[in-house]
Each structure stands twice: as C-alpha cells, then as structure tokens.
C-alpha cells in the first residue's frame with residue numbers, strides 16, 4: 150500500500166519501542182493466563198486502576214487452576230473497586246473451564262478462545278496476538294478511532310461493525326513477524342496520542358493521516374453523550390457490594406439499606422439485579438452474602 154491508506158509499520162513500531170508505557174502485563178515471561186486476566190480487567194476500566202490490582206492478583210492466582218480453586222467470593226472481593234463485577238464472576242468461570250477442559254493452558258486458537266466464558270471478539274484476538282504472537286486484527290475503541298482518522302479521514306469511527314473493522318485492520322497489518330507489535334502499537338497510539346478529545350498530532354509517528362490532510366473536518370454525527378456514573382444503578386450496585394466485601398459473614402438487609410438511602414426503590418432494584426446476576430446470594434435465614442460465601 151502507499152499514500153494515505155498506508156500506515157508505516159517501521160515508523161509505528163519504532164515509535165512504540167521508544168515511547169510505550171511500561172505496563173507489567175507486557176513484560177517478558179508473563180503467561181497467557183496473566184495476559185487474559187489483564188484483558189478482562191481492562192475492559193471498561195482505565196489502566197491506572199488495573200495497575201493497582203493486577204500484580205497482586207496474578208501473584209495470588211498465577212494460573213487458571215489456582216483461580217478456579219478460589220471461591221467466587223474471594224474473586225469478587227479481590228476485584229475490589231474495578232467496577233462491572235460480572236467480569237470477575239466470568240473470569241472465575243473462565244478459569245474453571247480452562248483448568249478442567251484445556252489442561253490449565255489458555256487456548257491459542259481464536260475460535261476456541263471464543264467459547265470461553267467472558268471472552269468476546271476483542272479479548273480472544275488480544276490473547277492470540279499478545280500472548281501467542283499471532284497475526285490477527287485486534288480492534289478496540291482506540292484502534293477504530295486511529296483507523297477512522299488516519300485511513301478514512303473521519304474524526305471518529307461511528308458504530309462498530311466487526312466484519313468491516315477487522316477487514317480494515319487486517320489490511321494494515323504487516324505480513325511479517327512485526328504484526329503483533331504493530332497491533333499493540335496501534336492501540337497505544339489511540340490510547341496516548343490520538344485520543345478522542347485532544348489528539349496530539351505533533352507527537353504522532355504516522356507519516357500520513359487522511360483526517361489531518363483534510364484539515365480535521367468535524368464529525369457528521371451527533372456528539373456522544375458523556376456517560377455518567379453518579380446516581381446510576383451501577384453506582385448503587387457498587388455501594389451494596391462494598392458492604393458485602395467488607396464483611397466476612399452474611400449481612401442483614403438493614404445493613405445493606407444504609408449503603409444507599411436516597412432512593413429505596415432503586416436500592417431494591419440494584420439488590421435484585423445482583424441476585425439475578427449471581428454475584429450475591431440470599432441465605433436461608435434471609436441475610437445476604439457474596440456468591441459462594443455462605
């Protein structure tokens with residue numbers, strides 16, 4: 150490829166090697182399981198918060214079988230404040246399946262990875278690429294934004310389409326052993342330089358960018374609403390889980406009630422949803438505990 154439809158692998162990989170963040174799950178010797186754990190944690194959670202949990206987590210539970218041997222409550226408690234705690238439950242289930250059905254080894258095939266609990270299209274390809282050095286397209290929000298700008302001349306990527314997004318990134322991957330480095334570098338560029346609100350084009354290693362060359366035209370779409378957290382059911386669920394995490398024994402309903410006083414209907418709805426998700430259980434005497442803890 151040539152012209153603006155091309156991203157120079159040498160430029161991008163060279164930039165990555167000079168400037169990338171020193172993230173522990175990228176270090177040599179980190180196992181496929183530990184990389185998979187980092188990918189579960191990084192879904193919807195900023196790197197800085199994952200950094201505060203991942204090292205202790207993989208020391209405590211370095212393998213799928215070690216994780217499977219823990220109780221679901223232990224895993225939920227260690228997940229702490231990462232948010233979206235269903236991920237912790239799915240990670241525990243994923244560990245159980247790998248330990249039981251795959252000899253405690255994370256599969257290296259994307260199609261097999263996709264059969265594991267909690268592993269979706271992005272995570273399967275991220276593990277195949279980062280843990281097993283395969284040439285597969287790894288497409289997250291950051292990658293989609295860089296491709297939209299550099300290749301298509303648009304300020305943002307619009308609605309995701311797995312087939313189109315994978316085809317776009319596959320066409321950019323170099324046909325040699327640098328493909329995995331290229332993938333991680335593309336993600337890093339979107340995360341640190343070509344950011345959603347304030348791209349720092351002066352630091353960009355790309356020699357051509359269609360959006361920059363077109364004079365940064367504004368997006369035709371409506372601006373995305375900013376996600377809020379305060380006052381949402383998600384926040385209430387977090388407050389209820391905090392109470393359970395802080396207690397090693399089941400708690401009463403009134404102990405939970407003090408965690409959220411502003412809207413009792415919302416509190417009860419959040420409690421019901423935690424029960425429905427299997428993150429907490431109700432004891433025979435009507436108290437509440439983290440899943441698997443009673």
Ligand code: SF4
Nearest residue numbers: 298343348350353358
């Ligand atoms: S030149 Fe600017 S907009 Fe284009 S890819 Fe680089 S950082 Fe993003």
